[in-house]
Amino acid sequence: MPRFFVSKNEIHDSFMVLTGENAAHAKVLRLKNGDEVTVCDGEGSDYRCTVSDTAPGQISLVVHAVCAAQSEAAVSCSIYMAFAKSDKFEHVIQKATELGASELISFPSARCVSRPDEKSLLKKLERWQKIAASAAEQSRRGVIPRVIALSSYSEALERAAKADLAVCFYENENHRTFRSAIEAAPIRSAALLTGPEGGFEPEEVRQAEEAGLAICTLGKRILRCETAPLCALSALMYAAGEF
Numbered sequence: 740m741p742r743f744f745v746s747k748n749e750i751h752d753s754f755m756v757l758t759g760e761n762a763a764h765a766k767v768l769r770l771k772n773g774d775e776v777t778v779c780d781g782e783g784s785d786y787r788c789t790v791s792d793t794a795p796g797q798i799s800l801v802v803h804a805v806c807a808a809q810s811e812a813a814v815s816c817s818i819y820m821a822f823a824k825s826d827k828f829e830h831v832i833q834k835a836t837e838l839g840a841s842e843l844i845s846f847p848s849a850r851c852v853s854r855p856d857e858k859s860l861l862k863k864l865e866r867w868q869k870i871a872a873s874a875a876e877q878s879r880r881g882v883i884p885r886v887i888a889l890s891s892y893s894e895a896l897e898r899a900a901k902a903d904l905a906v907c908f909y910e911n912e913n914h915r916t917f918r919s920a921i922e923a924a925p926i927r928s929a930a931l932l933t934g935p936e937g938g939f940e941p942e943e944v945r946q947a948e949e950a951g952l953a954i955c956t957l958g959k960r961i962l963r964c965e966t967a968p969l970c971a972l973s974a975l976m977y978a979a980g981e982f
Contacts, residue, residue, distance in 0.1 A: 740777050741768055742876055744883060747780045752805075755788070757798040765790075765798045776800065781875075781883040783808050808881020812839035814979045815928045817902065818968045819895050821848040821935040822855065827965040832867055836874035836884050838972050839981060843871065844887045846895035850937035860888050892943060896950040899930035907932045907947035908967055909939055912956040917971060920953045921978045929975055933967040 743761045755778060757765055770776065770790050778786040778800065785808050788800040818840050820831055832843050847854060855863060867886040875883045889895050899905045903926040906917065932952065939947075948954055957970055976982060 740775055741765070741770065742777045742779060742879055744779050744781050744872055744876055747782060750778065750780055750786065751802070753802050754791075755786070755800050755802065757800065758796060762797050765793075770798060778802075779808065779881055781872075783811060783881045785809075785881060810879050811881050812841075812976060812979065812981050814926060814975060814981075815841040816972060816975055817842035817844060817899070817928075817930045818972060819844045819846060819899050819930060819932040820964070820968050821846060821892075821933065821939075822851040822853040823935055823964050824853050829867065829870055830965050831968055832870045832884075832886060833874045834969050835972055836871050836880065837878040838969065839880075839976055840884050840972055841882065842885050842887065843867070844889060844895065844898070846889040846892060848892050848935055849940045849943060851935045852937075853935075864888055893946070895932065896947055896952065899932050900951040902926075902928040902930035904929040905932070905952045906930070906955050906971070907939070907944065907952040908934075908957050908971060909944050909954050910956070910961055911941075911944075912954050915953065915955050917955045917957060917974055918978070920955050921975060926979075931968060931971045931975070933964065933971070936964050 743757060749755060772790050774790045776788050778788055785806055786802050787804040788802050790798060791801045792799040818835050820828060822845055828845055835843055864886060871884045871886050906920055944954060957967055962970060
């Protein structure tokens, strides 16, 4: 069934109208009167609708039922990834959204090669959020993950530490496994923090530990910066019974 995301202020109890990109997409799908579609408000509610009228630039829908989205994970997981080169974060946004992440946060760290200025970062954020929305629609999510850029490493640590499970992954950690951290206590929220292409400085790891994050290994092999967060997220979702 086709799925569309619409802002909450455009949704009504008995009817709604698809316009803009949604209407263009509906045209590509060749929707006609009587076809069933699902409209999502991006905050966890699904609306079961049928097409009542089609016109250039808009599709009218009749709402038949509303229910909570069934595709959201039991664990709310935020991915914290240091600024990376090229389109690596875009890849992580897309795949992490499919896997069930609730937030994607980018931040600067000592070894970051990419350091976007404020103007370029605003453009990136707009593009990143569109990627998250597109991936959420494709994977039938009920929520569009928020994409956020922070101004400092310390801000990332402070924010991540508020989760039930807050983890910093470090390639030189040889004892504490991610599995042991997951199994330590029941969790409803998680923050998974990974470094840039060159990894974290030892001092940054010390800062993360002092902030309350568990320092964990993701195994004996060195993972690329775009692989590590997806690996960790997949492991968490498996442990939470999502797979």
